[in-house]
Amino acid sequence: MARYDRAITVFSPDGHLFQVEYALEAVRKGNAAVGVRGTDTVVLGVEKKSAAKLQDSRSVRKIVNLDNHIALACAGLKADARVLINRARIECQSHRLTVEDPVTVEYITRYIAGLQQKYTQSGGVRPFGLSTLIIGFDPYTGVPSLYQTDPSGTFSAWKANATGRNSNSIREFLEKNYKETSGQETVVESGGKNIEVAVMTKDQGLRQLEESEIDGIVAEIEAEKAAAEAAKKGPARDA
Amino acid sequence: MECVFGLVGNDYAIVVADTSAVHSILVHKSNEDKIMVLDSHKLVAASGEPGDRVQFTEYIQKNVALYQFRNGIPLTTAAAANFTRGELATALRKNPYQVNVLMAGYDKEIGPSLYYIDYIATLHKVDRGAFGYGSYFCLAMMDRHYHSGMTVEEAIDLVDKCILEIRSRLVVAPPNFVIKIVDKDGAREYAWRESVKPDAA
Numbered sequence: 171m172a173r174y175d176r177a178i179t180v181f182s183p184d185g186h187l188f189q190v191e192y193a194l195e196a197v198r199k200g201n202a203a204v205g206v207r208g209t210d211t212v213v214l215g216v217e218k219k220s221a222a223k224l225q226d227s228r229s230v231r232k233i234v235n236l237d238n239h240i241a242l243a244c245a246g247l248k249a250d251a252r253v254l255i256n257r258a259r260i261e262c263q264s265h266r267l268t269v270e271d272p273v274t275v276e277y278i279t280r281y282i283a284g285l286q287q288k289y290t291q292s293g294g295v296r297p298f299g300l301s302t303l304i305i306g307f308d309p310y311t312g313v314p315s316l317y318q319t320d321p322s323g324t325f326s327a328w329k330a331n332a333t334g335r336n337s338n339s340i341r342e343f344l345e346k347n348y349k350e351t352s353g354q355e356t357v358v359e360s361g362g363k364n365i366e367v368a369v370m371t372k373d374q375g376l377r378q379l380e381e382s383e384i385d386g387i388v389a390e391i392e393a394e395k396a397a398a399e400a401a402k403k404g405p406a407r408d409a
Numbered sequence: 410m411e412c413v414f415g416l417v418g419n420d421y422a423i424v425v426a427d428t429s430a431v432h433s434i435l436v437h438k439s440n441e442d443k444i445m446v447l448d449s450h451k452l453v454a455a456s457g458e459p460g461d462r463v464q465f466t467e468y469i470q471k472n473v474a475l476y477q478f479r480n481g482i483p484l485t486t487a488a489a490a491n492f493t494r495g496e497l498a499t500a501l502r503k504n505p506y507q508v509n510v511l512m513a514g515y516d517k518e519i520g521p522s523l524y525y526i527d528y529i530a531t532l533h534k535v536d537r538g539a540f541g542y543g544s545y546f547c548l549a550m551m552d553r554h555y556h557s558g559m560t561v562e563e564a565i566d567l568v569d570k571c572i573l574e575i576r577s578r579l580v581v582a583p584p585n586f587v588i589k590i591v592d593k594d595g596a597r598e599y600a601w602r603e604s605v606k607p608d609a610a
């Protein structure tokens with residue numbers, strides 16, 4: 171057992187935890203995930219890499235339910251995600267069993283983040299290589315929330331956020347375009363064409379958007395963009 | 410003195426349970442709901458040691474929910490019944506649950522079903538079943554009047570006959586009963602049969 175006491179995550183002389191930083195690098199290489207919180211809806215979008223022709227795309231669900239009122243999307247090592255998601259689902263039911271109440275979004279986020287942190291301070295294990303975006307509604311007040319966790323185990327609440335590939339440019343876009351009443355359009359616009367989108371409302375839970383619906387929204391956005399471009403060019407020519 | 414019984418009809422299953430919570434000679438409350446909605450299309454009517462009854466059925470309920478989140482589809486009634494029996498069997502020679510369960514469910518391709526699971530992990534798929542002292546009267550009544558493919562009205566009539574027998578023939582008969590039904594539209598409460606006004610909630 172002595173071999174397993176050797177920690178993998180140790181401090182560097184200048185105070186860095188390199189393993190955690192390398193895990194963040196793995197996240198940066200992962201498929202983008204975007205989340206936007208509106209007044210009564212929360213939306214998650216995940217970039218889909220082009221489906222292999224022979225693959226059954228239904229078996230690759232990137233946005234998952236943790237409970238009736240909580241959903242999760244992530245960027246990074248998807249195999250690590252399976253482990254975290256399983257533990258979170260168990261915790262959601264365990265919480266219901268012991269305190270007869272559904273979890274709050276903050277509770278389950280804290281739990282997942284706590285798990286991620288544990289693996290940065292244990293012997294013989296490496297950190298989880300993923301950041302999660304967790305959405306949901308408070309079971310009693312009905313207030314929507316969006317939280318993000320990362321491999322270091324930190325978490326915070328957001329109005330809109332992105333993680334994974336190009337997350338910086340997506341976040342810039344979100345900062346420019348976010349309004350309190352934002353919803354699915356903002357997610358799709360920030361994401362691009364090859365995207366899996368799910369919308370959660372308080373009453374109807376999580377709903378995955380069909381490809382046709384996404385195509386519809388993309389078409390709307392392109393039309394809006396074209397109209398905006400035309401409007402810009404129009405007045406200039408007159409002058 | 411707890412009475413739990415149930416039967417299967419043409420496209421539904423009904424379970425009935427008494428609603429007295431008793432400790433020795435004292436009736437704590439007479440509106441205790443002993444039939445748990447396990448998920449959208451399953452009912453679990455349980456009788457036995459009160460602490461075990463609640464703890465065990467809630468444990469089963471949460472595990473059934475977890476299965477659904479993990480796998481994206483709900484358990485069939487047969488699978489849930491076998492899981493329940495398995496848990497009872499595992500605990501039996503360590504720390505037994507003293508709980509008898511009648512599990513009723515409706516599955517889309519299979520239709521309605523009823524499972525008899527007793528506290529020592531016996532499992533039987535049945536058309537009609539009963540637990541407790543009331544079973545002496547209910548089983549006799551159901552054997553006499555039950556036929557397969559009963560309508561809901563016929564079944565409720567039979568349920569009322571059983572309740573009448575329990576009330577008139579059992580020395581410490583529970584006064585109130587709850588009836589729940591599960592069919593293609595889901596599991597829900599059907600009616601109460603009260604002869605003593607329950608406590609203000």
